[in-house]
Amino acid sequence: MVTNPEQHDLIQTVTADVAIIGGGMVGMTLAVALADAGIAVALVDAQAAPERTATSYDGRSSAIAFGSQQVLAGIGVWPGMAAEAQPILDIRVSDGDARGRTSRLFLHYDHRDLAGGDADAPPFGHIIENQVIRRALLDRLAALPTARHLAPARIAGLARTAGGVRVALSPNPTGVTEIAATLAIGADGQGSPVRALAGIRVTDWSYPQTGIVCTVAHEKPHHGVAHEHFLPSGPFAMLPMVPDQEGRNRSSIVWTERRAPARTMMALDADAFAAEIEHRFGDSLGRLRPVGGRWAYPLRLLHAERYADDRLALVGDAAHAIHPIAGQGLNLGLRDVAALAEALVDARRLGLDIGAADVLERYERWRRFDTLVLMAVTDGLNRLFSNDLLPLRLARDLGLAAVNRLPSLKRVLMRHAMGTAGELPRLVRGEPL
C-alpha cells in the first residue's frame, strides 16, 4: 500500500514500491498495470489531469496495434475506450511522385490475410484520439487503491542508495516533497529529466523533417481503410477515425514534410491548407476539410545508451524515439510497459527485490533488440521513400509489388506492424499479468 505522507517539518515523504515520473500515456499505462497487480505506485505528472485531457493540449490520435490493445485490455483499460476506437481493416501502401501522382503499383494489406482469409480475423489495430486514451487511463488509475497520482508536480532530484531510491520533488500544490521507493521509472518523454539526472547518454539524430498532424472531415466513408502514401518529402498517412458527434466522417492525418515547406503549410489558412492535403491525397474520400487544430512536431531518432541503471528504468520515449513512418512509437512504449510490468510482477511473486539489477537487466535485454530492429526498419523506410530518384522509385515500386505477391513475407511484415512478432510479454499475448 502507498502510505500516507509523513510530516517532518517541511519534508513530506510518500512511500511506494515504484515511483513513476511522467504521466503521459506510457507512464499512466505502467502505473495502472503495476497498481492492478498490487504494487504500490506513486505517479508524478507535471500537468494536472484537467490540462492533460484538454483537446487543446493534444489533438493527436494514435494507432493502437493489436498487441497494444491486448495490453490495454489485460489491465482493464480497453473497455473505457473501445466505443471510440476505429478498427483498421485494410492498409493500402502506395508510392507517389513529386507532382502528387500515385503509382499504379501498390501494396494492399487485408487483415483477413493474416488468418488465411478468415472474416473474423482481428483488425490490424485501432485509431483512437489520445485524449480518449488518457481519459480511460485516468479513470482506471483513480479506481486503484495502490496508486497515488501526484499532479502537478516535477522531479527536482534523484538519490539512489543500495536499498532504494529517493525522488525529490520541487515545491508543488500536492505538498509532497519526496518519494521513497525501491525503484524509479522515467516515463518522462524524449527530453527525460530522469535520464539526465541519472547521467544516461543518448544517441540522437534529428530528421530534416517535421511531422504535421491534424484531423479532417470528409464526404465519403473510409470503410476502415488506412492509407500510407509515400511522397518524396516523406510519408503521408490518412488514418480512419470514428465519426464525430455530428456523425461526420473523420480521418487523422500524419504528414511528414521537409522543415521549410512544413513551416509554410502551418501558416496557410484553412482553405489553402485543405487544398494542399487534397493535392497530396487525391479525391477518393470526396471533399476534405480540416477540423480542430494543427500540430507540428520536429522528428528525431533518439536511443538511450541504457534502459536500466541502479534502481532506475526508462520506458517509452525516454528510452527511444523513432520515426513515425510506421506509427509505432506509442506501441513500442506499450510493449516496454508490458515487459517491465512482467519482470517486476514476476520478481514480486518470488519475493525478490523488484529494484535489483538482475530484474532490470531482464527488462532491458528483452526490449532493446525489438526497439533497435524497429528503429533500423523505420529509418531505412524513411530514407528509401523520402526521395524522388527514378531508379529508386522503380525499385521500390517493384519491391512493393513483389511483397504483395509473396503472402508469407507479407504476413511477417504485418505481424511486426501489429506488434505480435518476437518473444512476447504475457500482456501482449492477451494473457493475464
Next chain:
Amino acid sequence: MGGGAVNREPSAETTSVDAASVDPAEIAKFTAMAEAWWDPRGKFRPLHKFNPTRIAFIRDRVAARFGRDSLAGRPFEGLRLLDVGCGGGLLAEPMARLGAQVTGLDAAARNIAIARSHAAQSGLDIDYRCDTVEALATEGTRFDVVLNMEVVEHVADLRAFLSSCCELLKPNGVMIVATLNRTPKAFALAVVGAEYVLRWLPRGTHDWRKFVRPSELAAALRPSGVDIVEMTGVSYNPLSDRWSLSKDLDVNYMIVATPR
C-alpha cells in the same frame, strides 16, 4: 567426526561456533566470497540466476502443502521457515517477503553479519543466527518449512546433519533439499565446467566426492521418518542463459520430503 553441520559459505571467524561437525577447510573457502554475495552482477551471478527457479519451486510446493495460492500477495503468511546455510540471505529475504517468519542459520559469523545488515537495509525482520542445526534442535523450536538449499554437499556427516534437520520439522511440515548428484556428468559440468571453464565459481568451491546421490539422501532421511515425495532435476540452458526444472537428475536436483 561429530554430527553434520552447515557450511555453504563459511568464514574464518567461526571460532564462536564450536560444533564438531563444522569442516574448517570448507569454511575457509567461502570467506573471501561473502561480501560480494548481494551483487547480482558480481561473483555470485550464477546463484542469482539460479535463484528464481529454486524460489518458484519452493513457493509452489510449500503453497501446495499448506493449501495456499502461490500467486497471492503473501502466500507464506504465518508459516515458520528455517533456511539452513542462509549465507548472505539470498533465499531468506524472498521467503520473508512471501510472508514467512524466517530463521536463517549459518555457521559463519561473517555471513550472519552481512545478512543482518542487508535485511535491515531491505526493511525485513529475519531472525539470523550464527549456529548449527544440532544446537537449534535442542532449543525445541519446530518449523513448518525447512530449506537445505545447496548445503548437504558441503556437510561433514550427512546422516547426523539430516537427522537434526528432521527433528526441527513439524509433523505436517515439509523439507526441501537442493544439491548436486555424484555423477560423472556433474563432475564435468559443476566442477570442471562451472569452476574451470566458465569461471562462474572460484576453483575449489565444490568437492565432487561430497556430492550426494538421491538414494543417499533418501537413506539418510528414512531413519527420521521422513520420506522423499518428489524429485526434480534443474538444468541450465547455455543458449538462453536460463535455468529450468527438468527430468534430468544427473547434475543439480531438488527433492521434497515430508514426515511419514
